[in-house]
Amino acid sequence: MPPLNRSRIVAAAIDLIEREGADAVSMRRIAADLEVGVMSLYNHVPNKSALLDAVSETILSEVEFTDDPAAPWTGRVRMQAQAFRQIAHTHPRSTMVVVSRQLKSAAGMLPVERALSTLREAGFGEQEAVQIFRVFIAYVIGSLLREVGVTPTFAPVHGAIRPGDVDPELFPEIGALAPHLSACDHEAEFDFGLDLLIEAIAGRLAQRTT
Amino acid sequence: MPPLNRSRIVAAAIDLIEREGADAVSMRRIAADLEVGVMSLYNHVPNKSALLDAVSETILSEVEFTDDPAAPWTGRVRMQAQAFRQIAHTHPRSTMVVVSRQLKSAAGMLPVERALSTLREAGFGEQEAVQIFRVFIAYVIGSLLREVGVTPTFAPVHGAIRPGDVDPELFPEIGALAPHLSACDHEAEFDFGLDLLIEAIAGRLAQRTT
DNA sequence: CTCCCGTACGTACGCTGTACGTCTCGACAG
DNA sequence: CTGTCGAGACGTACAGCGTACGTACGGGAG
Structure with a gap:
C-alpha cells in the first residue's frame, strides 16, 4: 500500500x-x-470543502480544451462548449460538484481565458464578449445539470412520465407531448441549442459590420 | 400561538x-x-425531503405566470422566462432548492404546460417544441443559478476578482476584462441572452415558412 | 545517541435525520 | 359523569456527520 x-x-x-x-x-x-x-x-x-475543490479542479483539468486559433470563431466556441460537456460523460455524478465551486486556480481560469480570447478575436467588444460568455456559461451549465439529473424538470433521468402521471384535462400539451418529453438525446439537444446561440450571435456580428 | x-x-x-x-x-x-x-x-x-418539496412547491406557486394568448409568441415566451426569473428576486437563497426538485404536482407542471402550449401555438412541431423548451429551461436555470451564486463561474456574487488575483501573463483576457467580469447587471444580461435565443428561434421559424 | 517533526490514528464534541414510545388533551359513547 | 379513544406534542435514542485535540510512532539531523 x-x-x-x-x-x-x-x-x-x-x-x-x-x-x-x-x-x-x-x-x-x-x-x-x-x-x-x-x-x-x-x-x-485541510477540510472537506477543500477536498471537493480539489475534486473539481482535478476533473476540470482532465477536460481536453483543444483549440485551433486559425479556425472560425463559431467552430471554436462550439468545440469549447462541447469539450466542457464532456464532463457530464466522463464524470456524470461529479458534475454538480465541479460547476458549483468557484476555482481561482489555473484549471478553473483556463477555460474562461480561452473562451474570452476567442470572442475577442472574433471582433466582439469588451463588454459584449463578457455578456456573450455569460450567456454560453448559463446555457452550458443549465444543460449539464439537466443531463446529469440535478435540475430534473422534464428530462427523463429515470423514465420521467408514466401514463396516469398527468391529467390530460389539466395539462393537454404535456399529455400530448409525453413521448417526446420522456425521450432525450442529450448530445443532439445540446448541439441544437448551442448552434442556435452561435447562429444568433453570428447574426448580430454580421448585422453590425455591414 | x-x-x-x-x-x-x-x-x-x-x-x-x-x-x-x-x-x-x-x-x-x-x-x-x-x-x-x-x-x-x-x-x-413525512420527512425533510418532503418538506423541501413543499418549499419548492410553495415558492413556485407564488410566481405570477400571467399570459396573454393573443400576444405574439415571442413576447409570451419572454414574459414566461422573466416570470420564472422572479424567483431569484423573491426567494434568492431558495432558488437552488426550487430548481433541483422535480415536482409532479400542478405547481410544477403548470409553467411547463404554459410554455409548451405557447410554442405549439407558435407553429412549432411536437419534437421541435420540446427541444426549444429544453433550450430555454437550460438557459433560464443556468442564469438563475449564476445570479444566486450557486454556479459562481465569474459572476460577481461578492466582488469576484481582486487585483492580484489573476496573473496577467497567464490570463491576459481575464486581466483586461476584469472590470467587466466584476460587474453584472443580472436583469440586463438575462434579457440579452433571452432575446438572443428568441431571435434565433424566430429566425428558424421564418426561414422554414418561406 | 538524542531530538524533533511529520504522519497516522483514537477519542470526543456537537451536530444531523428520524424511529419509537410515551404523555396529554379534547371528543364522544354509554 | 365516566370510560375510551385517537391525534398531536414531545423525549429519548441511535447511527452517522465534520473536525478539534491529544497521542504514538518512525525516520532524518545534530
Missing part, C-alpha cells in the same frame, strides 16, 4: 462520487475506502 | 433558508424557530 497522499485521497473521492453519488461522500467513507483512519486525511487536505 | 400545521412549517423553512441559507436548514432548527419539539414536525411532514 503506497503512502497516503493528496492525489490518492482526491481519486478515492471522485471514485466514491461516481459509484454512489455526491451525497455519499463523507470523510469517514473515503478513509474507509482507503483503509485508513479518518483523521489521517486531514494531514493532506 | 396557533396550532402547528404544515403551512406554518413550510413558511418557517422558507424564512430560515432566506435568512441563513439552505445549508442552515435542519429539522431541529425549524422546530426551534417555531418553539416546538423536533418530532412534532413529523406529525405534519
